[in-house]
Amino acid sequence: MTTQGIHARGLILLAIGIAVVIALPLVVTSSFAIDIFIRILLFSFIGTAWNLMGGYAKQLSLGHAAYFGLGAYTSTILQIDFGISPWIGMIAGGVVAALASLPIGWLCFRLRGPYFTIATIATAQALMLIFLKFRDLAWGAEGTTIPNLGSAPLMMQFETKAAYYYVVLGLLALGLAITWAIERSWMGYYLVAIGEDEDAAEAIGVNAPKIKRDIYLISSFLTALAGTFYIQYIYFIDPPTAFSFNISIEAALVSIVGGIGTLWGPVIGTVLLETTSTLLQSWLGSSIGGVQLTVYSLILMAVILWRPTGLMGMMREAWQRYAKNKPARA
Amino acid sequence: MWETVAQAVINGLLIGGIYALVSIGVTLIFGVVKIVNFAQGEFVMIGMYISFFLANQFGIDPLLSLFVSMPVLFLVGVLIQHFLIRRVLGPNDMPQIFLTFALSLLLLNLALMLFTANYRTVHTSYSDEAFHVAGLYIPVAKLIAFVVAMFLSGALWVFLHTTDLGKAMRAAAQNRDVAMLMGINPNRVFCVALGIALALAGAAGSLLMPFYSAYPFVGQVFTLMAFVAVVMGSLGNVIGALIASLLMGVAESLGIQYVGADSGLIVVFALLLLTLAFKPTGLGGKAR
Numbered sequence: 001m002t003t004q005g006i007h008a009r010g011l012i013l014l015a016i017g018i019a020v021v022i023a024l025p026l027v028v029t030s031s032f033a034i035d036i037f038i039r040i041l042l043f044s045f046i047g048t049a050w051n052l053m054g055g056y057a058k059q060l061s062l063g064h065a066a067y068f069g070l071g072a073y074t075s076t077i078l079q080i081d082f083g084i085s086p087w088i089g090m091i092a093g094g095v096v097a098a099l100a101s102l103p104i105g106w107l108c109f110r111l112r113g114p115y116f117t118i119a120t121i122a123t124a125q126a127l128m129l130i131f132l133k134f135r136d137l138a139w140g141a142e143g144t145t146i147p148n149l150g151s152a153p154l155m156m157q158f159e160t161k162a163a164y165y166y167v168v169l170g171l172l173a174l175g176l177a178i179t180w181a182i183e184r185s186w187m188g189y190y191l192v193a194i195g196e197d198e199d200a201a202e203a204i205g206v207n208a209p210k211i212k213r214d215i216y217l218i219s220s221f222l223t224a225l226a227g228t229f230y231i232q233y234i235y236f237i238d239p240p241t242a243f244s245f246n247i248s249i250e251a252a253l254v255s256i257v258g259g260i261g262t263l264w265g266p267v268i269g270t271v272l273l274e275t276t277s278t279l280l281q282s283w284l285g286s287s288i289g290g291v292q293l294t295v296y297s298l299i300l301m302a303v304i305l306w307r308p309t310g311l312m313g314m315m316r317e318a319w320q321r322y323a324k325n326k327p328a329r330a
Numbered sequence: 331m332w333e334t335v336a337q338a339v340i341n342g343l344l345i346g347g348i349y350a351l352v353s354i355g356v357t358l359i360f361g362v363v364k365i366v367n368f369a370q371g372e373f374v375m376i377g378m379y380i381s382f383f384l385a386n387q388f389g390i391d392p393l394l395s396l397f398v399s400m401p402v403l404f405l406v407g408v409l410i411q412h413f414l415i416r417r418v419l420g421p422n423d424m425p426q427i428f429l430t431f432a433l434s435l436l437l438l439n440l441a442l443m444l445f446t447a448n449y450r451t452v453h454t455s456y457s458d459e460a461f462h463v464a465g466l467y468i469p470v471a472k473l474i475a476f477v478v479a480m481f482l483s484g485a486l487w488v489f490l491h492t493t494d495l496g497k498a499m500r501a502a503a504q505n506r507d508v509a510m511l512m513g514i515n516p517n518r519v520f521c522v523a524l525g526i527a528l529a530l531a532g533a534a535g536s537l538l539m540p541f542y543s544a545y546p547f548v549g550q551v552f553t554l555m556a557f558v559a560v561v562m563g564s565l566g567n568v569i570g571a572l573i574a575s576l577l578m579g580v581a582e583s584l585g586i587q588y589v590g591a592d593s594g595l596i597v598v599f600a601l602l603l604l605t606l607a608f609k610p611t612g613l614g615g616k617a618r
Contacts, residue, residue: 123603289442
């Protein structure tokens with residue numbers, strides 16, 4: 001098969017996929033199901049944002065909740081205190097998060113490997129504690145509900161869940177498009193070089209500190225958009241929700257399980273993990289705490305021990321085996 | 331005035347002794363195996379539950395259950411090294427970081443499933459006793475915990491500096507390849523390092539039990555404290571981790587006294603961020 005043939009097949013698959021996800025809320029009308037789809041799209045998007053830095057450049061952050069929370073709080077403060085639409089607040093939140101990533105990155109990038117990871121956890125936790133402690137800043141530990149305006153698309157409030165579905169679908173499309181573009185740019189190659197061996201990359205002239213700073217900025221900006229969306233979707237904000245450590249964990253988890261440093265890895269990882277979690281919940285009920293994360297951690301361990309390239313790696317191997325055994329066609 | 335400060339410092343030092351047991355374990359594993367154990371706090375949690383159940387079912391004093399929790403966790407450490415960590419030792423960071431991280435998530439959530447989120451306490455005859463010295467208040471249970479913690483830290487230091495196995499561990503920490511050339515079996519040394527580190531975490535759990543509640547999330551704060559102490563005390567350095575842990579206990583306690591009851595951790599994080607900003611290689615050595 002020629003490269004063009006693979007290309008054409010990929011495009012057809014992509015077109016079918018796009019048609020299916022766009023048509024999905026028209027076919028499936030159960031709000032329970034759409035809620036699950038929204039979760040899948042949201043965490044795919046957060047994973048995609050994480051994957052830009054964690055996957056390609058292997059800067060394994062466990063502190064992306066910091067940017068999720070900053071995005072969520074920026075848009076909520078603008079909306080409640082100043083009446084500014086969350087659509088604008090979302091962009092503002094992204095800008096705040098991107099700006100915050102500069103000093104945080106300046107601190108954390110002084111460390112490498114596991115120490116970088118620890119430092120990112122500490123910054124996210126510290127931000128949560130600040131929002132908990134300083135009541136004047138933003139409602140303190142009590143949090144606040146978002147005033148429900150009914151159907152107000154200009155304020156990012158919709159009557160149907162399907163509308164939220166399309167918003168988060170748009171976010172994921174944006175994240176994937178940015179990843180796709182970066183993958184094919186010089187920056188993408190620099191990122192992979194840094195991820196493989198930072199010292200070697202620097203030795204051949206890659207400005208690693210600058211590249212890491214830039215990708216952290218983009219990754220933080222995108223993560224903040226997810227924060228605004230999530231808070232608008234659940235109509236409530238408090239520090240443990242906005243800066244939840246689980247957000248940081250899941251961002252990394254879906255990417256690793258799906259395939260770290262691949263375009264579709266975070267999406268595939270999220271589909272697997274969220275489907276598993278939904279099945280477990282319908283099977284066991286949500287009465288027993290800890291079941292979901294127990295299963296997630298077992299899946300994560302299995303992937304690390306047996307398939308560090310994740311589901312994408314498994315699929316690629318399976319495809320290669322199939323392609324090799326298939327009788328050659330002209 | 332000075333009494334309030336002195337009291338806060340004493341409280342901090344006493345709990346700092348427990349932090350030291352946890353951080354010494356983290357720094358030992360890092361120094362020898364070059365792995366950061368994200369699950370260290372969860373082993374403290376397991377130690378606490380072991381002591382809780384022994385006290386609850388058989389009426390065994392938590393301090394005596396040290397003799398159960400330490401060997402059990404030593405064995406767990408050896409098994410974890412042999413069956414899990416050994417498989418991810420390589421040039422790649424991702425599996426190393428996320429294996430122990432997954433282990434931490436697993437243990438925490440298993441505890442949540444098995445024991446529920448309830449707080450468990452053990453009341454001993456000395457739980458409410460305290461010495462009053464020069465206007466200062468020194469709880470007996472915390473004092474015992476501190477003394478035993480310091481004894482165990484000292485015993486570890488003696489072990490590392492006088493026995494063949496201890497010297498082999500320090501050799502492996504300094505330069506793994508050369509140590510292997512000298513005939514040191516790395517997996518055996520790594521197993522012992524993991525075993526000792528987890529036994530120390532188990533000891534911390536048992537020592538905490540007379541004055542602290544056991545619950546599934548209890549380990550997280552100890553892991554965080556240990557990380558901060560280990561980064562501050564320069565990685566892989568036992569004495570550095572000990573001193574940094576005591577400092578952190580004091581910093582946390584002063585934070586609680588002067589910033590607010592919920593602000594102990596803010597002070598600790600501020601310390602970490604300041605360390606990173608001004609002395610990213612730790613107070614004594616190189617970060618990596």
